[in-house]
Amino acid sequence: MSQETVKYLLPESEIPTHWVNLLPDLPGDPLPPLNPGTMQPAGPDDLTPIFPMGLIMQEVSPEPEVEIPDQVREAYRIYRPSPLYRAHRLEKALDTPAHIYFKYEGVSPAGSHKPNSAIPQAYENKQAGIDKLSTETGAGQWGSALALACSLFDMKCEVFMVGASYDQKPYRRAMMEAWGATVHRSPSDLTDAGRSQQEHPTGSLGIAISEAVEVAAKDGGTNYALGSVLNHVCLHQTVIGQEAMAQMAMAGEEPDVIVGCVGGGSNFAGLSFPFVRRVLRGEAKTRFLAAEPAACPTLTRGAYRYDFGDTVGMTPLLPMYTLGHDFVPPPVHAGGLRYHGDSPMLCGLVHHGVVEARAYRQNEAFESAVRFARTEGILPGPEPAHAIRATVEEAEAAREAGEPRVILLGLSGHGHFDMSAYDAYLSGSLEDIEFSEQEMEDALARLPEAPALA
Amino acid sequence: MSQETVKYLLPESEIPTHWVNLLPDLPGDPLPPLNPGTMQPAGPDDLTPIFPMGLIMQEVSPEPEVEIPDQVREAYRIYRPSPLYRAHRLEKALDTPAHIYFKYEGVSPAGSHKPNSAIPQAYENKQAGIDKLSTETGAGQWGSALALACSLFDMKCEVFMVGASYDQKPYRRAMMEAWGATVHRSPSDLTDAGRSQQEHPTGSLGIAISEAVEVAAKDGGTNYALGSVLNHVCLHQTVIGQEAMAQMAMAGEEPDVIVGCVGGGSNFAGLSFPFVRRVLRGEAKTRFLAAEPAACPTLTRGAYRYDFGDTVGMTPLLPMYTLGHDFVPPPVHAGGLRYHGDSPMLCGLVHHGVVEARAYRQNEAFESAVRFARTEGILPGPEPAHAIRATVEEAEAAREAGEPRVILLGLSGHGHFDMSAYDAYLSGSLEDIEFSEQEMEDALARLPEAPALA
Numbered sequence: 001m002s003q004e005t006v007k008y009l010l011p012e013s014e015i016p017t018h019w020v021n022l023l024p025d026l027p028g029d030p031l032p033p034l035n036p037g038t039m040q041p042a043g044p045d046d047l048t049p050i051f052p053m054g055l056i057m058q059e060v061s062p063e064p065e066v067e068i069p070d071q072v073r074e075a076y077r078i079y080r081p082s083p084l085y086r087a088h089r090l091e092k093a094l095d096t097p098a099h100i101y102f103k104y105e106g107v108s109p110a111g112s113h114k115p116n117s118a119i120p121q122a123y124e125n126k127q128a129g130i131d132k133l134s135t136e137t138g139a140g141q142w143g144s145a146l147a148l149a150c151s152l153f154d155m156k157c158e159v160f161m162v163g164a165s166y167d168q169k170p171y172r173r174a175m176m177e178a179w180g181a182t183v184h185r186s187p188s189d190l191t192d193a194g195r196s197q198q199e200h201p202t203g204s205l206g207i208a209i210s211e212a213v214e215v216a217a218k219d220g221g222t223n224y225a226l227g228s229v230l231n232h233v234c235l236h237q238t239v240i241g242q243e244a245m246a247q248m249a250m251a252g253e254e255p256d257v258i259v260g261c262v263g264g265g266s267n268f269a270g271l272s273f274p275f276v277r278r279v280l281r282g283e284a285k286t287r288f289l290a291a292e293p294a295a296c297p298t299l300t301r302g303a304y305r306y307d308f309g310d311t312v313g314m315t316p317l318l319p320m321y322t323l324g325h326d327f328v329p330p331p332v333h334a335g336g337l338r339y340h341g342d343s344p345m346l347c348g349l350v351h352h353g354v355v356e357a358r359a360y361r362q363n364e365a366f367e368s369a370v371r372f373a374r375t376e377g378i379l380p381g382p383e384p385a386h387a388i389r390a391t392v393e394e395a396e397a398a399r400e401a402g403e404p405r406v407i408l409l410g411l412s413g414h415g416h417f418d419m420s421a422y423d424a425y426l427s428g429s430l431e432d433i434e435f436s437e438q439e440m441e442d443a444l445a446r447l448p449e450a451p452a453l454a
Numbered sequence: 455m456s457q458e459t460v461k462y463l464l465p466e467s468e469i470p471t472h473w474v475n476l477l478p479d480l481p482g483d484p485l486p487p488l489n490p491g492t493m494q495p496a497g498p499d500d501l502t503p504i505f506p507m508g509l510i511m512q513e514v515s516p517e518p519e520v521e522i523p524d525q526v527r528e529a530y531r532i533y534r535p536s537p538l539y540r541a542h543r544l545e546k547a548l549d550t551p552a553h554i555y556f557k558y559e560g561v562s563p564a565g566s567h568k569p570n571s572a573i574p575q576a577y578e579n580k581q582a583g584i585d586k587l588s589t590e591t592g593a594g595q596w597g598s599a600l601a602l603a604c605s606l607f608d609m610k611c612e613v614f615m616v617g618a619s620y621d622q623k624p625y626r627r628a629m630m631e632a633w634g635a636t637v638h639r640s641p642s643d644l645t646d647a648g649r650s651q652q653e654h655p656t657g658s659l660g661i662a663i664s665e666a667v668e669v670a671a672k673d674g675g676t677n678y679a680l681g682s683v684l685n686h687v688c689l690h691q692t693v694i695g696q697e698a699m700a701q702m703a704m705a706g707e708e709p710d711v712i713v714g715c716v717g718g719g720s721n722f723a724g725l726s727f728p729f730v731r732r733v734l735r736g737e738a739k740t741r742f743l744a745a746e747p748a749a750c751p752t753l754t755r756g757a758y759r760y761d762f763g764d765t766v767g768m769t770p771l772l773p774m775y776t777l778g779h780d781f782v783p784p785p786v787h788a789g790g791l792r793y794h795g796d797s798p799m800l801c802g803l804v805h806h807g808v809v810e811a812r813a814y815r816q817n818e819a820f821e822s823a824v825r826f827a828r829t830e831g832i833l834p835g836p837e838p839a840h841a842i843r844a845t846v847e848e849a850e851a852a853r854e855a856g857e858p859r860v861i862l863l864g865l866s867g868h869g870h871f872d873m874s875a876y877d878a879y880l881s882g883s884l885e886d887i888e889f890s891e892q893e894m895e896d897a898l899a900r901l902p903e904a905p906a907l908a
Contacts, residue, residue, distance in 0.1 A: 006531040009463050077460040078831045088808070089606075109831035111870070152543075165745045171625075171873035373632050374605045375531045377563035410500065416870040419625035422632045424489050426878045 004088065008247040010081035015073055019064040020238040022273045022345060023231060025064070026031060027352045029297075029454055031344065033316040036448060038411075050216045050224040052128035058232040064277075066235060068120070075119045075152050079108040080239065085245035087374040091395070095449070099253060100391060102409040103244045103271060104378065110175075112381065112413030113267050114145030114227055114322070117236035119353050121225045122149035130161035132156035134215040136186070136208030138165055140172030140417060141381075142227030142445075144259040147181035157181035157220075160188065163203030165335065184343025186211050193312075204328060206311020213314055213356040229296045229309055229343050231319070237270025245274055245406060248276030249324075250368035253406045257287040257394055260410035261387040262299060262357070263336045265343030271410040276354060289356040289394070291386040293337045293365075295435045296329035298322065299350050299357035305340060306450035320347040320454050323435075324443020330433040332362050333421035334382035351453070361388045361432040366425035368392045369415070381413040381445060382421050455815040458542065463703040464535035469527055472519040476727045476799060479518070479734045481806045483908055485773035485798065490902060496770035504670045504678040506582035509575060512686040518731075520576070520689060529573045530607050531618055531805040533562040536695065538701035541863075544830040545849070546780035553707060554845060557725060558832065559699045564629075566790075566835065566867030567721050568599030571690035575679045578604035579643060586610035586676040588669040590640070591663030592619055593789030594626030595835075596681030602636035611635040612676070614642065614665040617657030619789065626871050640665050647766075658782065659792070660765020667768055682718025683763055683772070691724025693879050698862060699728055707860045711741040711848055712865035715841040716753060716811070717790045719797030725864040727799075731809060742809040743842040743848070744800070747791045747819075749889045750783035752776065753804050753811035760904035761795055773882060773907050774801040777889075778897020784887040786816050787875035788836035794897075805907075814843045815886040820879035822846045823869070835867040836875050876883060 013293065022248055044056045051059075058066055066077075105113035120140045125133060133150055136145025136159070143159040149159035159181050166173060166185040168423035173183045186208040187194040187201070193210035200207065216224035248255060257315070258269040268290050278284040292299055302321035307313035311326055323329070323340040329338040329419040341347075349355040362382070369385035372378070380388060398405040415422065424430040458767055486495035505513075522530075533668045537847045539880055541554040559567035571707060587604055590613070591597025597613040604611035614636050620627060620639040627637045640662040641648040641655070647664035654661065670678035680687065684789040702709060712724040712729055722744050732738040746753055756775035763769035777783070783792040795801075803809040817837070823839035825833070825846070834842060852859040869876065880882040 005466060007466060009465065011477065012459060012461060109827075109833065148831055152831065171870075172874035174877040174880070175833065175870075177880050178824055178833055178873075182829055275460065321738065370632055373563075376632055377602055379563065379632055381631065416625075416629075419628035419632075423624065424627040426628070426631050 004086065006086055006088065008084040008250045010243060010246060012077050016068065016075050016239050016242040018067050018101060019235045020211060020242060020274045020277060021061055021064055021235055022277060024062055025277050026345060026348050027280065027354070028348060031319040031348065031453060034317050034450060036317050039450065042216035043428070045115050047318055050213060052125050052130060052223060055232050058231060058445045060379055069123060072120045072123050076239065077405055081243045082107050084187045085376070085378055086251065093371065094395045095377045096395040096399040097402065097404040098395040099404060099406045099408065100395060100409065101248065101251065102411045103240060104411045105240060106378065106390060106411065106414035108150050109136055110144040111416060111427050112141045112145065113237060113240060113270060115148055116239055116270065117233045117266060118145035118149035118228065119152065120236050122153045122155055122193060124317065125223050126153045126155055132158065132223060133225045134158045134212040134222055136160045136205060136212045137224045138162045138205045138338065140165060140169055141413065144172060144175050145227065146260065147179040150181065151179040151228065158215060159183045160186040161203060162186055162205055162208050169417065191215060200370070204311065209310045210314060212311050219345040228266040229302060230340045231345060234269035234273065234343055234345055237266045238273050238441055240410070240434040241272060241274035242269040244271060248408065255286055255291055255408035256405045258408045258446050259289045259291065259387050259390045259394065260347065261383045261412060262290045262292050262342060263383060264339050265346040267410060267412040269343055269346055276349065289388040289390050290350070290355055290357040292333050292357060292359050293332050293334050294361045295358040295433050296323070296338050297359040298340065298342050298436065300359045304347065304351055304453050305447055306453065307447055309341060317448060317450050318344050320344045321350065323440050324446060326446060327443035328433055328439055332433055333418060334362065334386060336383040337386065358390055359387050363425065363430055363432050365389045366422065366430060379415045380411060381415040382418050384410065384412045415447065458540065458687045460706045462538040464700060466531050468521065468697070468700060469534050470693050470696040472521050473689045474513055474696060474728045474731060475515055475518055475520050475689055476731060478516050479731050480578060480799060480802050481734065484804060484905060485802065487772050488766070488904060490771050493904065498864065501859040504667060506579050506584060506677060508578035508581060509686050510542055512689055513684060514716045515713040521579060522592050522841060525588070526574045527585035531695065535697045536561050538698055539830070540705065540828055544826060547825065548846065548849045550853040551847040551856065551858040552849040553858060553860045554849060554863065555702065555705065555861065556865045560865065561692060564595065564598040564602050565597045565870060567691060567694060567724060568595050569602055569740045570693055570724065571681065571687045571720060572599035572603035573606065574715040576607045576609055579677050580607045580609055584677045586612065587679045588612045588666040588676055589679045590614045590666045591661060592792065593657045594617045594619060594623055595790055595867065598626060598629050599628040599681065600635040601700045604635065605633040612669060614640040614662040615635045616640055616659055616662050617655060622869065627718050637757065645669060645752060658765060660890065664766050664768060665766045679808065682720040683795065685799060687720045688723035688727065688797055690801055691720045694724040694864070695702065695726060695728035698725060702862065708781055709740055709741055709862035710859045711861045713743045713745065713841050713844045713848065715791060715837045715866060716746045716796060716800065717837060718793050719800040721864060721866040723797055723800055730803065741836055744804070744809055744811040745844040746811060746813050747760055747786050747788050747840060748813040748815045749786045749887050750777070750792050751889065752794065754798050754813045755894070757812045758801065758907050759899050759901055761901055762791050763795060766850050771902060772798050773905050774798045775804065777894050778900060780900060781894055782895035784889055786887055788871060789842060791840065792834065797888050812844055814840050816832060816880065817886050820876065832865070833869045834865060836872050837865065838866045
């Protein structure tokens with residue numbers, strides 16, 4: 001065993017003072033979201049019923065950096081800066097000359113990177129006089145993060161939890177309730193949307209979004225909060241990459257490749273965008289590798305088109321890779337990666353070849369996650385397990401090439417609330433569920449009419 | 455909100471190089487463990503069938519400090535040094551002039567302080583040529599920690615898990631299995647002890663200990679590992695208090711009172727013993743407050759006597775406060791605190807008035823834990839919830855006295871695997887189970903004949 005440093009820690013004073021806004025750096029023409037009724041660019045007025053102006057201005061900001069409010073930095077101090085680890089033990093187990101680093105966001109009280117955006121979203125709403133937020137949650141990560149953030153800013157939080165998850169994950173529900181949130185099983189009988197969907201008793205993320213948006217739209221004191229996809233969410237997550245950049249400098253290394261998992265894209269954006277900016281500006285030659293589930297292969301198999309962000313078609317049209325807004329991904333354990341689209345900013349980078357994407361089956365992802373747990377100690381969540389799989393491939397490629405490549409992995413969260421998935425993997429009962437090409441093609445055929453993307 | 459520091463972090467180079475052995479500092483006459491057959495002091499020969507000589511020498515060491523092996527320090531680097539927090543938000547919520555600090559051990563991959571001893575126990579056994587460890591687990595914290603430690607040293611791990619916990623906590627079992635351990639439901643049909651207890655299908659810690667000890671005693675390549683009570687376990691845990699002392703110095707404060715929860719005593723010993731040494735040597739005037747469950751009030755209601763460490767009477771007789779070795783505590787959610795006795799070293803300090811003890815009901819403990827979660831973000835385990843209750847009392851006493859007392863709280867672990875207890879508390883169905891005085895008196899009447907304690 002080596003006596004080299006394992007963890008690179010920054011003091012609280014090194015929590016970033018600004019978020020990195022990649023919007024002005026993006027290659028190609030700007031692709032605004034469209035109002036589905038008029039096909040004109042959606043403006044702030046399309047969003048004010050459910051978002052505060054502070055977040056809307058962040059969503060469309062042309063500034064390369066956005067200052068982080070003091071109270072947000074103060075709340076970040078509960079768990080930030082997060083540690084960067086050198087994975088000496090995993091490297092040894094893989095017999096690779098690669099240097100593997102991972103940035104670990106599981107140290108947040110909610111167990112993932114999600115509070116990085118939940119905290120500023122709660123703060124901006126509080127500043128706007130809003131005292132309650134509504135949201136949906138599937139796997140439970142986002143709902144937990146928003147419940148935590150609302151408790152820190154003394155706000156109410158109402159979470160519509162997908163029925164199947166509500167039944168299967170009572171501990172995630174209890175976590176949200178411990179932080180003071182009210183959690184409803186969706187479809188509920190509290191909203192028109194929920195009442196209209198009682199024939200789907202297990203619910204879906206689309207139905208839960210509809211319920212949460214309805215609550216926000218009908219109540220002037222309540223706003224809605226979204227945990228991924230949108231520009232302002234990606235913006236907030238860039239604290240991850242900025243810290244990682246400072247920590248890699250402490251280690252005296254520069255990443256050759258940065259690897260992360262993608263559901264809606266906020267985790268990947270958070271780690272990579274500060275590094276992507278350097279590449280777009282010609283200051284570095286980093287590769288970027290996005291790992292997604294083969295059961296929901298948005299970036300690797302989707303169409304690059306305008307589509308709705310939600311299932312029932314209530315949002316503006318977003319320019320993105322999509323499997324079709326009413327495509328329902330199979331129920332793999334990486335619930336956080338089951339989304340038909342992805343962040344428009346990230347999709348643009350994939351479209352322009354800045355970011356590569358690969359899809360992995362859940363058994364190969366869990367095989368790598370167990371290998372990681374038995375060497376590095378930390379039990380990864382099912383979502384970053386996909387990124388670990390990609391990291392193992394990159395480390396093996398480095399061994400075959402005989403090159404000491406530097407890999408930076410985003411470990412977005414722990415798996416403490418996903419042990420049933422480990423149980424299934426270890427007992428051999430985890431299935432590699434195939435997504436339905438026919439269903440995807442049918443869903444793509446139902447895409448709304450909209451201008452083609454360049 | 456204040457901009458004062460929230461977290462005090464130490465670099466890896468500040469992981470202690472030695473453990474603090476309080477044995478030579480203890481007040482009063484030495485009280486050796488006794489061989490129950492001869493009533494003579496138990497020596498190394500009584501322990502060699504199940505423990506390696508390296509640990510036995512630590513158990514009886516007269517040295518004030520014991521060096522930490524390099525490979526143990528290397529493994530500690532996965533999660534150590536652990537953070538010390540200033541609880542600004544809790545202080546504000548309590549409107550107290552007290553300064554509340556907490557040392558957080560939930561950052562270990564197993565989620566508690568237990569790996570601090572599991573790692574050196576695995577290491578010493580590995581050095582002695584042992585390739586497998588057996589143990590028992592109730593709440594699952596210790597079994598998880600040993601499974602982790604064995605994975606790090608490439609050893610096998612066999613865990614006998616109390617039947618009721620095995621059924622109720624499948625995620626804890628899955629966690630151990632993810633680290634490669636084999637987990638048996640106890641009573642099992644794999645041991646004589648287990649086969650003889652099939653009429654108690656839900657099992658007990660006593661039965662599980664018997665099974666694990668039997669496996670170790672019968673197999674030359676297998677040893678047994680215990681997660682608390684014994685001197686060497688308390689010794690290993692003193693990394694907590696040494697780091698906390700350095701971190702309190704960073705904060706420029708000296709604790710007036712140190713608070714921790716007590717089950718077998720290793721967590722409390724770990725945080726407090728380095729500070730206790732200074733008090734015993736006349737260098738400080740710190741108070742020490744041990745928090746235990748009212749359902750298992752060993753330190754506050756037990757008899758100070760020689761008793762067996764296990765339920766069925768296989769261990770040497772230990773000098774301690776005890777409720778009687780065959781007293782079965784009611785099934786409160788703080789499973790880690792359900793032990794009939796306590797560390798002899800800690801009991802001696804209570805007996806000599808160095809450490810105070812208080813007992814709390816589980817509803818008041820959870821009330822304080824929820825208050826903590828909603829201010830500090832972190833969800834405490836049910837065990838440290840008792841220490842948080844005591845901290846709140848101390849903070850309120852400081853307010854009443856108008857004194858800016860400095861409180862140092864040991865937050866031994868998170869509650870991610872105990873959310874059903876939060877669920878019960880929040881839904882109003884958590885019971886304040888009373889322990890049975892009659893059962894305790896009956897159990898005390900069955901204490902083995904042994905010399906009285908001074």
